[in-house]
Amino acid sequence: MHGYEDNKDDLLKRLRRAEGQVRGIARMVEDDKYCIDILTQVSAATKALETVALSLLSDHLGHCVAEATAQGGPVAQEKIREANEAIARLVRS
């Protein structure tokens, strides 16, 4: 069981919505909608994915990383290393 267990329904709801947003963007392209209107939707979908990522990260820090650091040792260090890499990818994406 992972940290996001309690938030699973909310995550799945957000991901369904984001999937629908991306599908909607494709339809806008097919229907030759105006570039700026499409860009507005792409920014919205990107933000939606960021919210999912921040929620996952928050649960991960609060559960998986917290449990590992309570044990200490190499397991904890590996969890923190992983979390830092995930944060760097998020900041730079």
Added chain:
Amino acid sequence: MHGYEDNKDDLLKRLRRAEGQVRGIARMVEDDKYCIDILTQVSAATKALETVALSLLSDHLGHCVAEATAQGGPVAQEKIREANEAIARLVRS
């Protein structure tokens, strides 16, 4: 017809792929995959959407904005204002 006309197939291919990525992320959540692995996929999907946005923006500047600025006057200023707002949303999302 908009600036992205010549790139429509590429845009649609990227958007299909991004849609599939988001659907895949939902499946990972359903299947209780490890948080960090899911976060890696969310960063990849965010990057894919950014590439779509930059491609759309590039076509928009090269066609819609260029044509408007060739005419000059309020139409040009409006196109540039719109483009600047879209860029700001992208930078801040």
Added chain:
Amino acid sequence: MHGYEDNKDDLLKRLRRAEGQVRGIARMVEDDKYCIDILTQVSAATKALETVALSLLSDHLGHCVAEATAQGGPVAQEKIREANEAIARLVRS
């Protein structure tokens, strides 16, 4: 003369302030201030630089790119290519 000529004073004021913010962050590190408080200031300085970038880009599109596209031809294409690369760097930094 470049597009930002009319905004030069505002840009210089913002850059002075950002420079002061970065100097202030260094002082916080020297004074062993709390990590989270320092991180808050780093986010503020990053946002300040983004505002400078968006202002420069807006002036560039409204003047240098607009003038070039009014002439058309390879000069215009080069200006648009350059602008797109600068936007991509901004979105990905």
Added chain:
Amino acid sequence: MHGYEDNKDDLLKRLRRAEGQVRGIARMVEDDKYCIDILTQVSAATKALETVALSLLSDHLGHCVAEATAQGGPVAQEKIREANEAIARLVRS
């Protein structure tokens, strides 16, 4: 003493460099340098600040948050909440 104690010299070196970069950008504006060249430097300075932030965050998670979670209870939860807010600010700046 905070998590970044061992990295203080590196942080200060990076911050001095970033401060010099911002001062250099102001000089470019004063000297009427080309917009795109200035934008390139702004992206570089923004990236430099992001590297400082990621380094601070990494030390914070590895020390302050790890120590707090080893104790558990409300202190740990507050540290994790703070860390999540700092990460969100970074992702969205």
